[in-house]
Amino acid sequence: MRDRLQELKGDKEQMEEIMQLNAQGLHCPLPVLKAKKVLASMVVGQLLEVSATDEDSVRDFEAFTRSHGHLLLKSWQANGVFVFLIQKGETS
Amino acid sequence: MTLNTYERCNPQMRGLDLLQKIRTDFIGIDTHYTLATAKRSKRHFLDSAASTLMMKTAQATAFEFLNHYSNTHSITHFSARISTEAYEWAHARILSFLHADPEDYTCIFLGSGSTSCFNRISKIFRDLKPDQNTVLISLMEHHSNDLPHRQHHDNVFHIPLEGEGRHMGHLNMIALEDLLQKYQGDVSYVAVTAASNVTGIINPIHEIAQLAHAYGAYVVVDGSQIVARQSVNVGHNVPHSRNIDAFIFSGHKVYAPGSPGVMVVRREVIQDVVPTNVGGGMVNRVFRQSYEVSPKLPDREEAGTPNILGAITLAAAIEVLDRIGMDIVSKEEERLLQMLLLGLQDIPEAIIYGSYDLSRYPRVATVAFNLAGFDHGLLATILNDYYNVAVRNDCFCAHPYVREMLLQELWDLDVLNDLNQDVFDHLDQEFIKARQGMVRVSLGLYTTERDIEALLAAICDLNSQHDFYAQQYSYQGNGVYRHNEFQPNHTSLFHPQDVVNFFLKNK
Ligand SMILES: Cc1ncc(COP(=O)(O)O)c(C=O)c1O
Numbered sequence: 001m002r003d004r005l006q007e008l009k010g011d012k013e014q015m016e017e018i019m020q021l022n023a024q025g026l027h028c029p030l031p032v033l034k035a036k037k038v039l040a041s042m043v044v045g046q047l048l049e050v051s052a053t054d055e056d057s058v059r060d061f062e063a064f065t066r067s068h069g070h071l072l073l074k075s076w077q078a079n080g081v082f083v084f085l086i087q088k089g090e091t092s
Numbered sequence: 093m094t095l096n097t098y099e100r101c102n103p104q105m106r107g108l109d110l111l112q113k114i115r116t117d118f119i120g121i122d123t124h125y126t127l128a129t130a131k132r133s134k135r136h137f138l139d140s141a142a143s144t145l146m147m148k149t150a151q152a153t154a155f156e157f158l159n160h161y162s163n164t165h166s167i168t169h170f171s172a173r174i175s176t177e178a179y180e181w182a183h184a185r186i187l188s189f190l191h192a193d194p195e196d197y198t199c200i201f202l203g204s205g206s207t208s209c210f211n212r213i214s215k216i217f218r219d220l221k222p223d224q225n226t227v228l229i230s231l232m233e234h235h236s237n238d239l240p241h242r243q244h245h246d247n248v249f250h251i252p253l254e255g256e257g258r259h260m261g262h263l264n265m266i267a268l269e270d271l272l273q274k275y276q277g278d279v280s281y282v283a284v285t286a287a288s289n290v291t292g293i294i295n296p297i298h299e300i301a302q303l304a305h306a307y308g309a310y311v312v313v314d315g316s317q318i319v320a321r322q323s324v325n326v327g328h329n330v331p332h333s334r335n336i337d338a339f340i341f342s343g344h345k346v347y348a349p350g351s352p353g354v355m356v357v358r359r360e361v362i363q364d365v366v367p368t369n370v371g372g373g374m375v376n377r378v379f380r381q382s383y384e385v386s387p388k389l390p391d392r393e394e395a396g397t398p399n400i401l402g403a404i405t406l407a408a409a410i411e412v413l414d415r416i417g418m419d420i421v422s423k424e425e426e427r428l429l430q431m432l433l434l435g436l437q438d439i440p441e442a443i444i445y446g447s448y449d450l451s452r453y454p455r456v457a458t459v460a461f462n463l464a465g466f467d468h469g470l471l472a473t474i475l476n477d478y479y480n481v482a483v484r485n486d487c488f489c490a491h492p493y494v495r496e497m498l499l500q501e502l503w504d505l506d507v508l509n510d511l512n513q514d515v516f517d518h519l520d521q522e523f524i525k526a527r528q529g530m531v532r533v534s535l536g537l538y539t540t541e542r543d544i545e546a547l548l549a550a551i552c553d554l555n556s557q558h559d560f561y562a563q564q565y566s567y568q569g570n571g572v573y574r575h576n577e578f579q580p581n582h583t584s585l586f587h588p589q590d591v592v593n594f595f596l597k598n599k
Binding site: 037 | 500502
């Protein structure tokens with residue numbers, strides 16, 4: 001029981017940390033594959049911010065999050081960099 | 093050799109009879125190679141979508157013509173007149189084959205394949221409609237019907253296809269209309285392939301033309317994969333809005349290696365556009381400071397000495413196709429295509445790309461697939477080295493289309509690291525490159541059931557011996573595999589100098 005509580009506390013701390021992934025300069029499918037790897041180490045509900053320069057990543061992250069049960073909360077573009085804010089879902 | 097003499101040679105033969113008769117009349121149909129097993133066997137050539145073998149009748153026509161060969165820019169002597177007439181016949185022959193009225197259309201020979209024509213047409217439209225700077229192309233285009241438009245226009249948008257991922261079908265007409273509406277007034281033209289060089293899936297080009305014309309856009313059709321396989325009607329459709337404004341293909345895909353690229357284009361589109369290639373043969377008068385471009389088509393677009401021999405070879409091949417009848421050609425192909433698709437569907441590890449519901453999405457006889465557990469480069473190399481089956485692999489110059497079909501499979505891969513670090517990224521990129529591609533099988537007039545059976549048997553055989561084959565090869569990077577021991581010296585099989593030596597020795 002104590003262990004479980006500790007685990008939940010740890011999860012909560014981890015949950016609050018927004019993970020960052022710099023996928024700039026990489027081309028499809030690498031930005032998504034790297035994001036997939038980071039997402040695997042995260043807890044459900046935690047946030048990941050990915051930055052990428054490949055234009056295809058806009059469509060790719062939409063499709064990937066949809067098909068892999070994550071939530072694409074927000075995406076925006078600034079100075080040629082695309083940023084995606086993803087919340088880890090249950091199903092992955 | 094003129095059309096009349098040629099007709100006298102073999103006046104009766106038509107249809108399926110003619111097809112059966114010439115089926116084995118292709119150069120290279122009997123080519124043998126020694127394999128990794130040390131056995132010598134006949135090649136199964138299943139790479140016709142890249143380039144076809146040469147039709148012997150076309151080669152014979154070219155050979156005969158060489159007795160009269162002369163530059164078409166010479167005009168007086170016998171040979172010059174024969175050459176000029178034969179070259180003009182080649183233009184006319186292609187127009188009539190494609191149902192394009194010479195009053196409305198002209199046929200232009202350019203470069204060594206369709207790529208030169210796409211570059212030219214893109215520039216023509218840029219000059220004709222400088223204020224319309226948007227081009228719509230389908231997601232399934234070959235790079236040659238994509239990059240030239242990007243070079244000459246500010247905006248090129250890809251029209252999505254029906255369906256998703258590996259099950260995609262032809263161009264999505266609703267998406268096309270949405271784009272035409274969204275960019276109304278800015279769309280110069282829509283450029284689509286008649287059939288994909290990856291999956292063979294056919295686009296409804298006349299419906300596309302009708303829709304594009306309703307929005308004031310022209311239509312360019314890439315006919316590279318359809319001309320040798322199905323009947324094409326460029327300019328005799330009802331209503332006229334279904335006609336094609338520019339139709340482009342490569343002669344080397346129509347049983348005539350060494351022949352030029354072909355553009356059949358509406359005269360109205362091209363008549364007043366200033367040619368980009370200038371030189372001999374396209375001017376009326378030249379002064380020290382100025383020159384007067386000939387108004388005559390196709391001359392004004394064919395600067396310099398044309399590929400006379402290639403054009404005549406191509407027109408001769410087309411003459412034969414026309415005598416067989418394209419309906420018969422396509423029916424024969426469909427029979428073999430069904431056999432191939434059914435055979436592949438019987439192999440559980442085979443993944444076929446593009447919808448293969450032929451009633452909904454008809455295709456020409458081209459199929460791209462992968463075999464679970466084998467990288468595309470490894471599979472194609474084993475098929476070659478052990479089974480003498482010649483296929484193409486990789487992305488077939490259609491990266492956006494291939495990537496879209498592979499996306500879900502690629503997302504299932506596991507990369508080495510989650511950080512952006514050059515050394516790992518390089519390894520990851522190599523790892524992906526080996527898996528980012530397919531193997532493509534494509535048929536031609538000379539393909540037989542035996543070729544398809546050999547391919548299917550080879551796939552089953554190698555599939556049951558994965559570990560053995562995997563051990564025989566090393567990965568070379570860039571998607572390429574090489575056998576550890578079997579590395580034949582290709583120049584010992586053919587080298588131009590050896591042939592020269594042979595002929596000179598026998599002088
Ligand atoms: C559909 C398609 N379009 C264009 C091309 C380019 O033709 P070429 O290389 O002869 O210029 C090809 C050749 O592979 C093709 O298959």
